[in-house]
Amino acid sequence: MKCLAVQRLFAAAVALGALAALAASPALAEKVNFREMMQEDTQETIEKLNLSTTQKAQVKPILQGAITQRMAVFEAYNIKPGEPPPPPIATLIQVQGRMDDIRTGVHTALTPILKPDQLRKADELDEQFREKYRSILLAH
Numbered sequence: 001m002k003c004l005a006v007q008r009l010f011a012a013a014v015a016l017g018a019l020a021a022l023a024a025s026p027a028l029a030e031k032v033n034f035r036e037m038m039q040e041d042t043q044e045t046i047e048k049l050n051l052s053t054t055q056k057a058q059v060k061p062i063l064q065g066a067i068t069q070r071m072a073v074f075e076a077y078n079i080k081p082g083e084p085p086p087p088p089i090a091t092l093i094q095v096q097g098r099m100d101d102i103r104t105g106v107h108t109a110l111t112p113i114l115k116p117d118q119l120r121k122a123d124e125l126d127e128q129f130r131e132k133y134r135s136i137l138l139a140h
Helices: 002-023 026-031 034-048 053-076 089-110 116-139
Strands: none
Touching (some): 034 116, 053 089
16 A cells, blocks of 8 residues: 555656646647647557447547546646746646546546456556656656
């Protein structure tokens, strides 16, 4: 239990640093469009899960809704990637909490729709995408 708490704290610290780096880098805003990246990742997820037609009809709105929610969080906290000044740490902590809530909500919504192996794959892809965003943000 304690190890999990430390892992989550570390992950939050990395994400907060990434958000601060993003907000402080004007050049990055021109190069990275997170909404488009999330759309592409949603499409990749749908393709890699080998969903039935019925599952696709149920899963796609959930994943699309998550994109809208994530972008709304940035807007609600007035975080504009690439524009100074960077948000205060307290704001970044709140944003991370909201993003975690969205992720949990997506997982909960997908659980009754997907088969266990599909859900595991969806979780793996989600983690890969999170790492991709972190690496992009930390690289700039």
